[in-house]
Amino acid sequence: MITFTWDDTPEQYDDPSLVNKLNFEPPFIFSPEANYFIQSDNYPALQKLSPQLKEKIDLIYIDPPYNTGNNFAYNDKFARDEWLSFMFRRLRLAQTLLAPTGCIFIAIDQSELHYLKILCDQLFGEQNYVNDFMWLHGKGKKDTWSRTLQQHTLCYAKDKRQLAPFEETAQTDWATQNKDNDPRGNWFSGSISFSEKRSNPKHKNYFTIKSPSGVEWTRQWQRTRQEMDALLADNRIYFGPAPEYKGVPRIKIFNEDTQKIIPRNIIECVDSTRHAQAHLDELLGHKGLFDNPKPVELISHLIEITAMPKDALVMDFFAGSGTTFEAVCQLNKKDGGTRHTILIQKPEPLQEPGPYKTISDLCWARIQKNAAQYNQPCTRITMP
Numbered sequence: 001m002i003t004f005t006w007d008d009t010p011e012q013y014d015d016p017s018l019v020n021k022l023n024f025e026p027p028f029i030f031s032p033e034a035n036y037f038i039q040s041d042n043y044p045a046l047q048k049l050s051p052q053l054k055e056k057i058d059l060i061y062i063d064p065p066y067n068t069g070n071n072f073a074y075n076d077k078f079a080r081d082e083w084l085s086f087m088f089r090r091l092r093l094a095q096t097l098l099a100p101t102g103c104i105f106i107a108i109d110q111s112e113l114h115y116l117k118i119l120c121d122q123l124f125g126e127q128n129y130v131n132d133f134m135w136l137h138g139k140g141k142k143d144t145w146s147r148t149l150q151q152h153t154l155c156y157a158k159d160k161r162q163l164a165p166f167e168e169t170a171q172t173d174w175a176t177q178n179k180d181n182d183p184r185g186n187w188f189s190g191s192i193s194f195s196e197k198r199s200n201p202k203h204k205n206y207f208t209i210k211s212p213s214g215v216e217w218t219r220q221w222q223r224t225r226q227e228m229d230a231l232l233a234d235n236r237i238y239f240g241p242a243p244e245y246k247g248v249p250r251i252k253i254f255n256e257d258t259q260k261i262i263p264r265n266i267i268e269c270v271d272s273t274r275h276a277q278a279h280l281d282e283l284l285g286h287k288g289l290f291d292n293p294k295p296v297e298l299i300s301h302l303i304e305i306t307a308m309p310k311d312a313l314v315m316d317f318f319a320g321s322g323t324t325f326e327a328v329c330q331l332n333k334k335d336g337g338t339r340h341t342i343l344i345q346k347p348e349p350l351q352e353p354g355p356y357k358t359i360s361d362l363c364w365a366r367i368q369k370n371a372a373q374y375n376q377p378c379t380r381i382t383m384p
């Protein structure tokens, strides 16, 4: 086995006696029905949260400093060993907080992608790697030789055997035919069964259906008997042209239907960085206070595709401007969910003079605006 090693850079909060001396103000008493914003360095905060939150977090989304060397409002310039040490400490704690059915998404660009992948393979186990969800974020980042169009989001399960399948709801608006003159309009057909050879006769969905001309099909269906009966009664199963009706039964999918598909790992459907910046500027009433916030839709899309229960507990411990809070509020509004969030952001000073002294102040201001807009109260907790 290959072990990935680096020179460890110790941190002051490696010392448990120092962490013991710190206290949340007001004290953190976990309720699954509350949203929390914690202003603190995430390393001691995660340590302090561990006893109450162990295996309780369904989904973690983080967008850590990418280590690009850029001069952002926050530190984005580490030596590689230092960056790996920094990430390792926090990811190890994140792993203990994840529920057995949970997963983590980690945003990253190419500067550290490959190092992060190996670090995470070692920490979470290669077998728990789900995928890299790549986001096409606008015109791309160019150098002399190429233009990089994607940013990355590595996804790991706490235990992939217990992670529910991901799914995406896709609008089906590409049908141009109506082979049986269905009054509901154009449709296309999709597979709804396994071939006889691939069917499992012991499966609960193995049964026989009959076409209008009496042709029998015995195989494993992708629907239960009850669901199949409902589809047949609603003329949603196509058996090929009349009067023979002897084609392999397929499901009719109309243009206004939506379909559950396995999510693509390339995400094109969300706003660009520029739009996300404009959205934040408008929300805060000031331009350019925080660089490169993520689009709200990117984070809500990632949460949505996990198909986790709608009361999932979502954590972001590199909160930045607080996009994850808005994403959860927006998704709850869309699907009637009751997801809750825990965000952590340290009070990193903002260099430009303006309405907020620190990133955590800016984040809290945004959370308050979103909390009012979506009626999702949030409690602020600080730890010096």
Ligand SMILES: C[S@@+](CC[C@H](N)C(=O)[O-])C[C@H]1O[C@@H](n2cnc3c(N)ncnc32)[C@H](O)[C@@H]1O
Binding pocket: 040, 041, 042, 043, 063, 064, 065, 066, 074, 075, 292, 293, 294, 295, 317, 318, 319, 320, 321, 322, 323, 324, 344, 345, 346, 348, 359
């Ligand atoms: C790339 S930004 C996150 C942007 C965020 N996703 C958004 O959409 O606004 C990374 C954030 O992590 C914060 N951060 C860095 N180190 C931290 C630490 N040790 N504890 C808490 N926050 C930290 C930085 O201040 C910065 O705001």
